[in-house]
Amino acid sequence: MSDTALQAAPTTKARGYWATVARRITRDKVSMVCALILILIFASALLAPWLHLADPYQGSMIRRLRHIGTPNYPLGTDELGRDMLARLIYGGRLSLIIGILPVIFAFVVGTSLGLIAGYVGGKLNTAIMRTVDVFYAFPSVLLAIAISGALGAGIVNSIVSLTIVFVPQITRVAESVTTGVRNMDFVEAARASGAGPFTIMRVHMLGNVLGPIFVYATGLISVSMILAAGLSFLGLGTKPPEPEWGLMLNTLRTAIYVNPWVAALPGAMIFAVSICFNLLSDGMRSAMDIRN
Amino acid sequence: MTDVDTPQGMLEPVADVGGAAQPLLQVTGLTKHFPVRGDLFSARKTVRAVDNVSFAVMKGETVGIVGESGCGKSTTARLLMHLMPCDSGAIIYDGMQVGRSLSLRDLRRGMQMVFQDSYASLNPRLTIEESIAFGPKVHGMADGAARTLARELLGKVGLRPENFANRYPHEISGGQRQRVNIARALALSPRLVILDEAVSALDKSVEAQVLNLLADLKREFGLTYLFISHDLNVVRYISDRVLVMYLGEVVELGPVDAVWDAPAHPYTSALLAAMPSSDPDKRTEVPPISGDPPNPIDPPPGCRFHTRCPFAEPLCAQHTPKLTDLDTMGHQAACYMAIPGSGHSRAPAKTTGDNAA
Numbered sequence: 310m311s312d313t314a315l316q317a318a319p320t321t322k323a324r325g326y327w328a329t330v331a332r333r334i335t336r337d338k339v340s341m342v343c344a345l346i347l348i349l350i351f352a353s354a355l356l357a358p359w360l361h362l363a364d365p366y367q368g369s370m371i372r373r374l375r376h377i378g379t380p381n382y383p384l385g386t387d388e389l390g391r392d393m394l395a396r397l398i399y400g401g402r403l404s405l406i407i408g409i410l411p412v413i414f415a416f417v418v419g420t421s422l423g424l425i426a427g428y429v430g431g432k433l434n435t436a437i438m439r440t441v442d443v444f445y446a447f448p449s450v451l452l453a454i455a456i457s458g459a460l461g462a463g464i465v466n467s468i469v470s471l472t473i474v475f476v477p478q479i480t481r482v483a484e485s486v487t488t489g490v491r492n493m494d495f496v497e498a499a500r501a502s503g504a505g506p507f508t509i510m511r512v513h514m515l516g517n518v519l520g521p522i523f524v525y526a527t528g529l530i531s532v533s534m535i536l537a538a539g540l541s542f543l544g545l546g547t548k549p550p551e552p553e554w555g556l557m558l559n560t561l562r563t564a565i566y567v568n569p570w571v572a573a574l575p576g577a578m579i580f581a582v583s584i585c586f587n588l589l590s591d592g593m594r595s596a597m598d599i600r601n
Numbered sequence: 602m603t604d605v606d607t608p609q610g611m612l613e614p615v616a617d618v619g620g621a622a623q624p625l626l627q628v629t630g631l632t633k634h635f636p637v638r639g640d641l642f643s644a645r646k647t648v649r650a651v652d653n654v655s656f657a658v659m660k661g662e663t664v665g666i667v668g669e670s671g672c673g674k675s676t677t678a679r680l681l682m683h684l685m686p687c688d689s690g691a692i693i694y695d696g697m698q699v700g701r702s703l704s705l706r707d708l709r710r711g712m713q714m715v716f717q718d719s720y721a722s723l724n725p726r727l728t729i730e731e732s733i734a735f736g737p738k739v740h741g742m743a744d745g746a747a748r749t750l751a752r753e754l755l756g757k758v759g760l761r762p763e764n765f766a767n768r769y770p771h772e773i774s775g776g777q778r779q780r781v782n783i784a785r786a787l788a789l790s791p792r793l794v795i796l797d798e799a800v801s802a803l804d805k806s807v808e809a810q811v812l813n814l815l816a817d818l819k820r821e822f823g824l825t826y827l828f829i830s831h832d833l834n835v836v837r838y839i840s841d842r843v844l845v846m847y848l849g850e851v852v853e854l855g856p857v858d859a860v861w862d863a864p865a866h867p868y869t870s871a872l873l874a875a876m877p878s879s880d881p882d883k884r885t886e887v888p889p890i891s892g893d894p895p896n897p898i899d900p901p902p903g904c905r906f907h908t909r910c911p912f913a914e915p916l917c918a919q920h921t922p923k924l925t926d927l928d929t930m931g932h933q934a935a936c937y938m939a940i941p942g943s944g945h946s947r948a949p950a951k952t953t954g955d956n957a958a
Contacts, residue, residue, distance in 0.1 A: 326726050326769075494722035495732075498782075501682050502736035502789060503709035512735065516726035 326516065333596040340592030343585035350582060354401030363392035365399040365552050374568045385571040387557065388564050389550075393571055397578055400552035403464065407546070407553070408534035408582070410468050415475030416526045422476070423483020424518065428491055428510060438484060444477040453536050457545040467546040471533055475526075482525045483518065490517045520597040527590030531583025538579065554578050610750050612737055614790040615711035617660075619696040624657040625793055625825050626681070626712075631655070631690035633673075633680055637898055648897050650676040652849040654690070655924075658793070663819070663826040665840030665857065667833060667872065669894055673849040674829045678797045681827070682714050694793075710740060713786035717798035719778035723770040729755070729781050730766035736788045747788075754784040757821070759814060776807035780814065787822065795827045800835060812839060833876045837861060842931070845869045848897055848905045851924060855932030865927055865934035868906050904936070916944050 334340050353360065363381075368389035375386040384393040426437040444452065456470035490496065491514070499509045538555020540546035547553040549560065557575040565572045631654040634647040651673040658664045666674050680687045683705060694711055697703035703711075716722040723732050733751035738744060752762035758780040770778055779799060786794055796815070800808045812835065818824060830836050836843055836857070843860050845853040845868065853866040864870040874889035892909050895901050901908050907917040916937055924933045925940045937945035 494716040494718055495724045497679075497684055498714070498716065498722050498785065499724075499735065500684060501709060501714050502739055502785075503706045504735070504739045508739060512727075513724050517724070 330593075330596045334592055337592045337596065340589050340596075343589045343592070346581060347585045347589070350401055350578075351405065353398050354405055357395075357398045357402065360398065362395035362398060365391060365395040366550055367391060374564055374571060376568060377570050384574060385568065387561055387571065391550075393574055396552040396557060397554070397574060400554045400557055400575065401578070403547055403551065404534055404537070404554040404579070405582070407464065407468060407471070407537035408530050411471035411475055411533050412526050412529045414468075414472040415479050415529070416522070418472070419476045419479025420483045420519070420522055423480045423485075423522070424487050424510060424514065426480070427484045427487025428506065428514065430488075430491075434484070437480070441477040441480045444473070445481070449474045449478075449532075450536060450539060453540060454543065454545065457540050462545050462548070464547060467537060467540045470540070471536055474536065475529055475533065478529065479522060479526055483522050486518050486521045487514060490514055520594070524590045524594040524597075527586050527593070530586045531579075534579050534583065610746055610753070612710065612740055612742065612788075612790045614792055615695075615707050617695065617792070621660055623660070623696050624693075625660045625695055626658040626827070627691075627693040628657070628681070629655045629691045629693075631677065631680055631692065632688045633676055633685070634688055646898050649849045649900055650897065651680060651687075652900075654846070654849070654851050656844055656851065656854060658825060658827060660792075661823065661825055662841040663828055663839055665836035665843040666827065666829045666846060667831060667836050667843060668846035670831065671894065671897065672846045673897075674831075674846055675797055676849075677846075678714060678795050678827070678829055681795060682712060683708060706740075710789045711791055712793045712795065713789055713791035714795040714797060715779070715782045715786050715799040717802055719775050719782055719802065720770060722782055723778060723785075725770055728767050728769060729773070730762075732770075732781065733785045733788050736785065740789065750788060751784070754787055755781070757787070757818065758784045760784075774807075776803050776811060779803060779811055783811075783814070783818070787818065790822075792823070793825045793827065795829070797829045798831070799828075801830060801832060808835070815839065833872060845872065848894055848900055850905060851935065852906065853932075853934040853936075854924065855927070855934075856930055859928070859930060859932045863932075865932070865939040866906075866936045867910050867912055867938070869934075906936075912938060912945075912947060914945055 368391045369386075370390060372382070372386050372390040373388060374390075375382050377383070377385045379385055382392055382394070384397065387393055387396060422437055422441070426434040447455070453467075453470050453474045456473055457467050460466040460469060496509060496513055499513050504512070534555065537546055538553075538558060541548075541553055541556035542559040547556045549556065554575040558572075558579070561572040561575065631651055633651040634649050637646045637648055654673070654677060656664070666677065668674055676685075679685050681692060683692075683699060691698060694703055694708055699705055699708050723729070727735070730748055730751045733754055734742075734744070734747035737747040737750055742750070748766075752766050755762040755765055760777060760780055765773065765777070765781075770781070773781070779802075782799070783794075799815075800811050803811060815826070816839070819826060826839070828836065828839055840857045842855060843857045844851055845860070845866065847868050853860060853864065853869045860869060861873065864873055868890075871890035878884070890909055895905070895908055901918070903916075903918040903920055904910070904913075904922055907913040910917065914937075920937075922935045922937050922940060922943070924935045926933055927939055937943040938947045939949075941949045
């Protein structure tokens, strides 16, 4: 058995899977730039009260729709003369919460449902997946509006309705990934070694299934922010004068001919956050594919 | 088998209950039919993947199972491992039946399997050491002890633990991965290892190394092998006895030399004739068997091979031949040509009682 051909070069150091992924993603420049932008936006939203900003609620009829670069108003003022910089930073608080919380909730619920449906299969799979299909049959905007309308206006209710919109999508992805992994020989081998279903799920399924679902869910954050903006526009989400990017975009819509640059700012924020999340999730996906 | 040198820290193997005369595995009437959903207007059909298969594996021997793709070899392996329930039949492990005198958990320790696809059968997220240590941990071994055992087994299959333990499956070659799979199977101290096309995907030189490794491990751990393959050369090399399957049924069974030298079933003869030979004088121009195997959804009545058999007679289409003893050495075949007085024109006369010519 002393076969020299079988002696591979010594491995440098034992590294766990997630440590490898982390090392790979820190080497990806695009992902790191996106992460930096997101961290900046998150930090400023979190630390808004300590940033010595103008009062985001204090308007003035004589200073309406100032241009970007006006002294004291670096990003101009909105249609009620409120400071745009302060409103954008404070608006990030609500927008990010509404964008991210529903996705997190839906990730937890959808992954559990999809894992169970995919692993158990058979009748339970049919029951779960056909129920999910019922929700999936509605366009997501319509579904969000319908649920929000039924529950009543408010931030909590719009988070709930967006969660319900995203659960079917994540469940579907989770189910298909789980079904694919479940049929792999290593799951059979784990069963053959006498492991119970929960051990197999924990050790063999989760690690292989979470990655793709996580990437998909990250992509949903931007959708969530845009849907939340739509709900606010219809008066089902955030209420004025609360600063929130979607709501701001909708109220400034009328000023697009007067001061297009200022009117586009909330949209630019939504765009920046969405694209950063998308690129970051893309980077995560390639970093998690450690075979390359 | 008492002086088998089990490494320190291995799980205690499932006890040898019946002694040497008791077959390690006894399979009787094993049957698995898969329902196939017909369309709206047709009745439900079934694929007869494994139909009334019976055989025994003695302690310490290697039994080969050969046959074309789709003949039920792998289904048989999965049924034996209890990875899927069988429709009927009994699987008796060392005199004990699962669910009665043997728990499924103990069976899993006593019987392990190596799959064909060395890559798909290792979790890409786990290091090799973790993959091997998983089984013993499931059976209650502490993490540290299981990892020590995993490293020791890596050494036993010819992979230096310091180089391989922390690698991921995609970082090593196919032959090395199959060695890991063998180590993983051995980690539970099984007495029977089912090798389902375990060397088929490897290239020839690596295949030979792995076959030699299997022979060494068999000696060292006192193993019994059930070796499933479509490669007749390999089966002849490694097996003591061989089982030929066709469309879910056993058509011939016997010591490997007896079957190779005097195949009694025309299907076996055809398989052997189809074997590539390195001798140019033995080159065959005529295909020994033609056509595809019939659809197992709708197997032909009578002998299932009669649609492709050059010697088929009306009798073969009407009645199903049973596995019949040809000699006292355990050579059996299910063919009317081998059954004395069966009514087939080529069958030996009943009075002589001799083997088929």
